[in-house]
Amino acid sequence: MNRLSFDDIKLCCKYNVVFLSDKQHIGHCGLSSDTRYKIRKFYKRKIRFVRISEKYRNAILQKYLIKYSTCIPENFCTAQNPKYKNIILFVIILLICYLANFFGNVGVYLLNLIYFLYYTMKFITIFACHKSTHNKNSSKIEKYPVYSIIIPLYKESHMVHSILNSVYSLEYPKNMLDVLVVLEEDDAETIEVVTQYQSERHFRSIIVPNSIPRTKSKACKYALPFVKGELLTIYDAEDIPEKDQLIKVSEVFMNNKDLFCVQCRLNFYNKEHNLLTKLLSIEYKIHFDFFLQSLANLALIVPLGGTSNHFNVHMLTQQNNWDPYNVTEDADIAVRYYKPRYITISNSYTYEESVYSLHAWIKQRSRWIKGFLQTFCTHSKEILQENDIKKQISFLMLFGIPNLIILTSPFVLFHNILYGYNSLYTAMNLLCFYITEVVLVIFVHKNLRNILIYLLYPVYLTFFLPVASYVALYSLYRNPYYWSKTEHTGKR
Incomplete structure (x- = not known):
């Protein structure tokens, strides 16, 4: 069978089906006649539906997703290549x-x-x-689009309550939210905590099987075919976005149809903790409030932050998006998708937890520098x-x-x-x-x-x-x- 496109994999995730020997045969565990009609209409050809076991279907679907999220297509610049x-x-x-x-x-x-x-x-x-430009020109919209939120978690069981509270406190129509919590297969503790919360909150959990590489970009790419929204953002475990952030950003997108990404400003809620957190807060304010805004206004490359980047899903899925081998997926995708005025900076803030110690700072900052070196x-x-x-x-x-x-x-x-x-x-x-x-x-x-x-x-x-x-x-x-x-x- 030929390599599946993103649309093929997305359809499989949406309807819980898989392709068998070729694209003329689709395996399923029970489909309504209406769903069969939709699939035939999508492909505009005759398709035979074959009933298979749930275990077999899940194994094939997982294989699709691993291949999509880890395999590098031809002519794709990847951090796997440089010596x-x-x-x-x-x-x-x-x-x-x-x-x-x-x-x-x-x-x-x-x-x-x-x-x-x-x-x-x-x-x-x-x-x-x-000085900011896009945010001033945004007008109210009548109907808000479906907004997908990816939350990648690993060894973060103690942060589940915090991030879910932050997300469900957002001032956005709850029926238009599509929340995906992305977990790693070997993180049993976080999976257990997330499962307990699923009875209280309406969200989906995506479990990524053990596979190389183990990066945030790979996890996001694995979850992407499950996304239902027109817009997509990514939040980290400790994030506290401003409550009107999704409304502000969706208005920017709806009033600027050619935008690929809106980057929200970042800073820390614990910036007064010690001297290091104060210095990091100064650095973030210069970088996100002024430097990135200047780059966006000059139509230059805008290196995204690691969180609170909001994407136009259609544009994101037209290319091969995240490089699973780059440890700073944000910087890499900004270069990969660069076009003049393709990215803008929102005046909405997301507050994170700053690292407290020099050891933790070196660990975090060395990864960022490493990713920038990879990108270069x-x-x-x-x-x-x-x-x-x-x-x-x-x-x-x-x-x-x-x-x-x-x-x-x-x-x-x-x-x-x-x-x-x-x-x-x-x-x-x-x-x-x-x-x-x-x-x-x-x-x-x-x-x-x-x-x-x-x-x-x-x-x-x-x-x-x-x-x-x-x-x-x-x-x-x-x-x-x-x-x-x-x-x-x-x-x-």
Whole structure:
């Protein structure tokens, strides 16, 4: 039998049927005449229906879904392709050569120029172009579309009550909600808790069988054929979206038919817990409230957040969507689906739980950096061959240069300590970076109440991010598709 299309698999999930030896024979466990008519009408051909056992049907359907969510079709750029070990060894050799002064003044000047241009572009981008556009033009709609919500959970039994309460507190017609809780087969504890809640709440649970890779993107892709809505969003276990979020976003979609995705703003409900959570809250506010909005306004690539991205389901399913081997599915799909003004930023917030400790932060941030490195290695050849200068510049600005900066900045400092010359260029760049970030933070918050924390923000970027980047490199070398899970406490 030929490879099944997404529409074929979606039909199988909708009616609980499977294809047998060919697409002329459909196996089922009991179908009404009305359903048989709908299937024949969909395919516009004669179809023979064969009654089979439920166990046999479920086994075939599971096989379809595993193949769809893990197998890579031809001509699909995937994080499975790059030879990461060779790339990482090459990067290490270059860094050692730089530290050994193999490149002399040329290396120093080049890196400092890259640093200066990047921070100047980022500064100008945020200051000049951060005002929202789509949200102001949205008008009320008479009939809201069916809205699907995917909630991937793994080892999160203690978070089930919280996320279901958040979802069912949303101000959206309950009969238009299609909630799917996606679970892993080996997570018996969370499955048990979710089963208990199914008697109280109307949602479906999708159990993903054990298969490689074990990533969030694979789980979402496995659940996608079960989606019934015109719009789809993904929430993490600890998320608390604003109650009117779905209404706001659906109005944006209905008034802007060409939109692929609306990204909601993210921040933390526990941001006052300690110094780290305060610094992370500052970083999120700059990134989601200003930087992403600026990129969207300039029609550049907008790297999505890991949660609260709202999709047009029709557009999402027209391509092969998530790469199951990329550990930052959000960034990858933003590159994969890029078109000018295809993504916008909503003024609605979702509040998450910030990590509390430096160890948890390194674990989380190293996965993000690892995913951005995967995305850069996966798409760079294809994008640099395209005749789209805006796409190329934004791709390098988001996935190439930032990784270069955080990987090389400690080597630049050590180089100056070892050789003691050309330190003026580095000192000027560091001063420029420090002032830029502090001014940016003050501009974003528009007050000086927490000035001491603002002054520490560039220090956090300078010394913490390189540590996470080296952990990311090591993980990319040893286990490139390992999805390092962030633990949540559920405390507010």
